[in-house]
Amino acid sequence: MSIYADVVLFINFVMNTIILVLTAYAAGISYKWKRILVTAIVGGVYTLAGVFPDLAILYSIPGKLVASALLILLAFGYRSPKITVTLIGIFFIVSFTLGGALLGWLYFIQTEAPFLTVNHIIRLSWQNLVMGSVVAIILIRVIYKKVLTKMYRKTTYYQAVIEYAGNSQAVTGMLDTGNGLFSLLGRKPVVLLTLQPALQVVSTEAADFLTSNSADTWLMNLEQCKDSVWLARVEVIPCRSVGGRDMLLGFRPDRITVMTEEETVNTSEVLIGIYDGEFNSRDCQALLHPALLTGLNMRKEASTCKLPGQ
Structure with missing residues (x-):
């Protein structure tokens, strides 16, 4: 199997940018595009590290938690322990929402039963990537923004x-x-x-x-x-x-x-x-x-x- 590093890096750059911008939107914080784009590139490089067996520790649960915290600090800077932890939590919520939206969209447009074949593969095209991202943006804008705002206001x-x-x-x-x-x-x-x-x-x-x-x-x-x-x-x-x-x-x-x-x-x-x-x-x-x-x-x-x- 061939892995095209430039393709992987570009896809992750786009997805990381979307996730970071949606995190800022859901949390109601300001951001600078320069920091967002730099962080998105760093996140893409982190994804490429997965092809090296010696760096497998970076993909352990503690490694992912540390990487996520570093990405949040790089993108938005340090604010306070409470705000930083909140941003990390929102970052994961947005990431899960985006991933779930992509998977949900792929199954939604699928016309054949997924369990009829054992080796069923879903191919992720650019069109599906865009539509899944649109679904995630709508979910976060309509649902999470209101929920997070209410939760945030109760504690501030x-x-x-x-x-x-x-x-x-x-x-x-x-x-x-x-x-x-x-x-x-x-x-x-x-x-x-x-x-x-x-x-x-x-x-x-x-x-x-x-x-x-x-x-x-x-x-x-x-x-x-x-x-x-x-x-x-x-x-x-x-x-x-x-x-x-x-x-x-x-x-x-x-x-x-x-x-x-x-x-x-x-x-x-x-x-x-x-x-x-x-x-x-x-x-x-x-x-x-x-x-x-x-x-x-x-x-x-x-x-x-x-x-x-x-």
Whole structure:
């Protein structure tokens, strides 16, 4: 039997690229094409190593686990133990889904009973490879994305403290992988904060302004606010809501501190967007931008994030 290394390498390069991109999509993380392509090539070389008997250990279960972890680190970099383990798990789920989709597609298009002959062989053509990949992409996009997002959101609540002008307010925040809001000035990530905790952190004059005006008139009536220092920190945040575009009122705090299991994150490079409503979970007062913690979903699209609940 002849083995064409270039063919094997190219096929694995294509499949590895698909798997890594789908892993990033299912996890909701950003990625760089350069790292994805380099990792896909490394994965193809790893596959070729299987033809050498002396390297058989690389294809043992521990060897495959180590190789998968190294591929994830190479493709997406180190984030945290929890995130890295999650990415490895998603990587295997996507790989199994893609393999199962390919096998399922081959049996689906087969017109003869597979068990009538002992030496039944299924030939994998480029057309079948593409169709199986399409099936896998649909499955991951429709099913796994929703399931993984729900599972992920259940375990990503953090305690945070927002500080401004000598005031501080502790809140429970949820890491929202769907939050793609960035400020127009300085491209700072936006943390959405409900009104009540926002009233506790701003000055009395600013709080009076927010409570004496309805949310849809905050931007129009800014001149009524008597706190000029706070007004100097105010920024307009464009976002997308159902039926068109919308605007949120935001301000730059002195600092936000987020406590995670691994570390405590402090930053002043953030914008607080005041949200006059409630999130799906009543125990949550803030939606934390993924850029604060893990770099998840760092698509810098300042005007494309939907408002919560819409």
